[in-house]
Amino acid sequence: MKKIGQEFINGTKYPNISNSDESKEIAPPARTREPQARETFDLPEVEKLDLPEVPIPQALVSRRSRRSFQDKPLDSSELASLLFYTQGIKRKLPGGKSLRTVPSAGARHALETYLYLHRAAELPRGLYHYRAEKHKLALLQEGNLMAKVYRGTLEQKFVQQAAAVFFWAADIYRMAWRYSERAYRYIMLDAGHVCQNLYLTGEVIQAGVCAIAAFDDDYLNDFLELDGREQFVIYAAALGSRKKKKN
């Protein structure tokens, strides 16, 4: 096995990292990125949704990875819940800082959510970006893009049945501005929290979720129009309406 893993852990120990741009008083980067969109769609406010109340201990025990989905499309309330509970902004603080439904190192929140919607009741099929600040979905590419999503996720069969596939992309300088090389550790930890919230929201709306980290990085970055250096996909998940029988 190559030493890159050990080198990464060693090179990102506090005594070994560079001084951050923050410590050099370099201005911080923008708090969000908004790729150019063809159209944006409002999402319902989650406080107004009539979601079933699922106790946290129950959701934790019933959560599992599900890889078999019904054809049923996702409605806007389900989409709003999934997006808000994974990356939604709960509170804006002075200086542009925000608190979200997930923790994040230094509240840097350096992830952007991309969503391929294959089956949605009220929205056209296509690739979207979640505008967390506005709680809206922005359409980036319209059409049936499942063949690309399937290829990018290494042709894992269950992905083809998904109603939606989430991609979380790092905007690494947003984190590295404060933590320099150590940012690469923190961004992965942040992504784990986000995907767990997707699983738990799936327990509330009865959606099946399966995390995906086996993917073709370069192919997915090209698909999402990310440069692969400043911005790159680090985690994904497929989701669909749950089948009644055990799957």
Ligand SMILES: Cc1cc2nc3c(=O)[nH]c(=O)nc-3n(C[C@H](O)[C@H](O)[C@H](O)COP(=O)(O)O)c2cc1C
């Ligand atoms: C970081 C990570 C990456 C994963 N990647 C994949 C994947 O690419 N394909 C897949 O089918 N499952 C993937 N999984 C799901 C795991 O296989 C699953 O969580 C594990 O088997 C335990 O099952 P459970 O989630 O039902 O408890 C991933 C899970 C994690 C946490």
